[in-house]
Amino acid sequence: MGVLQAFATSARREAAWLKRSRWDLAMISWVPLLAVALLWWTFSAGLPNRLPIGVLDQDHSAFSRQLIRFMQATPGLQVVRSYDNSTEVTQAMRRAEVYAVVSIPPDFARSLKQGRAAQVTLLHNAQLGTHSSLIQRDVQSAVGTLSVGVELAARNKRGEPALATLVSMEPIKTSLVTLFNPSLNYEQFLAAALIPALLHILAMTAGAWTVGRELRDRSVADWLGPHASWGSTATALLGKLLCPWLGLSMVGTLAMIWLTLGRGWHPPGSLAWVLLALWTFLALSLAMGALASSATRSLRTALSATGFITAPAFAFGGVGFPLQSMPVLARGWAELLPYTHYIRLQMEQFQMAVPLNYSATSLMMLALVATIFILLCAPLLNRCAGRPDTWGGR
């Protein structure tokens, strides 16, 4: 059988199967599309607003009321409750009815009027990491606004001119610039990172399923034909993976275009380069699944392996918790995972505007490893085709 013919026959055979199997077609078309849409929808707000906090105002002064007004005016915060004592505060925090409580001490206004330092206490719930860090930032900026006002007033009273005051208050100003994604928009940061992670799981699953199904259903010899060679099997495998690859790449492409252009976000780097990398990354994920099935000869084992490798890939990918802070061996595992390399490339283009040649090597590596995996599958499948006693493993 010619190599091209092996490709075409296998692709046609798979397409005919997909037409009959509702589930298998769904898992490479509308289910991924729906899952990706769900992830985007989850983060569509971009930045959480109006997180509920409480106050424990023990001062009841003009200053304390002003602080509460400042906090209420911060878009990230919503002062929903006022508590009378610390018992109520503890109960409310335990129930997570509010994510933080700002406690204003009884002598707050008096201290400020006498020119002594005053301190407010923010009790926050660090068990909910994102909530707590957003609230800390916003409360600090509200307190900072009040603090600057108090200091300016005091200096003006001493007779310093306003401009000189601003400079002498902070002789060296730190201008903190967050390059790339300065507003920390979670839609652009987290949704964009999670969608490829999700497609990675679905693609390796599809690779394992497409090949493993033939082994489970004892149809592998029928698929590969009687005179399978290395070349014909490798191309037959490519033909078989064509439909899942097209389906998942299409979903990925739609998702990325929607996230960027569809939402009016123009990433500083190259969207085309990211799409090229995504298609390669999905091809590699499919090849990983195919190799897992060819090597274990069991669909079920291959799917378990898929779960083990791809489900925690996001946790190891360095997006949430940075690679450089992981233990050496965990970092080593992370570096072996293709998601880690893909997502670095995507971040470089979507956020950092890094020139393309900085990531050319990782893209080439993804393609190279995918090719090697496909080539490795061929002899494994051929050997399996010749041994009917190993078929049907579950």
Place this chain on the structure above:
Amino acid sequence: MRAKSSVWRAWVDTLKAIAADKGVLLLIVIAPVIYGFFYPWPYAAQAVTRVPVAVVDLDHSSLSRQITRLAQASPRIDVRMVIGDEHQAQHALWRGEIEGYALLPRDLKRDVLRGSLAVVTVEANGSYALLNKAVLSGFAEAVGTVSAGVEIKKLQASGQSAPQAQAGRNPISTQMVALFNPTEGYGSYVVPAVALLIIQQTLLMGVAMLVGLWAETDRHRADAATWLGRILGFSSIGYLSGLLYFGWIFWAQDFPRGANTRGGLVLLAFYMPSICTLGALLGVWFGNRERALQVLLFTALPMAFVSGFSWPAEALPEMLQTLRWLFPSTAGIQASLRLNQMGAPLADVAGYLLILAALSTSAGGLLLWVARPAKS
């Protein structure tokens, strides 16, 4: 009497069936143990320290060197290079060698001495939130310390006492107190919540796989008593892995734990049946052994982010705020964090337990109907 004995028999048969099936055994007994150590692994250090950064020093003065020295002393950042060219820093940032840099401008010292405004620009990589935070705060502390020193000296020169000068400089300060997860570790924030999801996903897939095999071979149909026994059988194994996490893994990883131990035990008794009935229902629907893995593997990711522990539920679209309760993990995670980590009394999580009970009964009712015994 007969019903009671068939519950008991189904319970025993289910445990036997699990033990005899190495695929199911791997999923619902071994996988939770492995994940319990594998998942927290990258977060072992808990905090982000010594992030590589650069200092671009265009001033070469005693003041700029003082800022550099203080930055070098900060535990958050690690000054890898002190250079005189911003382009070089930009390239190092692209190559991933550094995650941010501070730009000390020419004439920094002169401006400060003359009393005109001097600005130090700190640029950090916002694509990675934790690195960004470490770089910004590491440099801000170093510059702030030098700046405060300059200002206090000036205030003292104008005749104020040191504490007065200190108070005048920053009249209101904020003290941050983390009431729960006091070390603010990353692992101890993520893993206690994800643990509930790991338990759910392994159990859900295991149950759906075994019931899927029964449905494939048409052995699944049974009366209510038998189904009750089966669900209890699956739940017993799930309960054990729940105990493994609450009791041992949280302890072995030194996460906040055991704030309301008895409450945690009650929660597991509600959580497991809701997962198992849902799993059995899915298994009947799939009617195929391996389908459970194919369809459920990817679901952990979206479920984690609608559960409300990392992405605030307040920020979810309204419809999703309702739909998310269909996953047992949502109520499970919320209740578990309150009980195990925050120490809420059981009464405070009654609503979540009620949701889990409602999931069990509705999925159970549906199961009894779709998998009712065939009419003979």
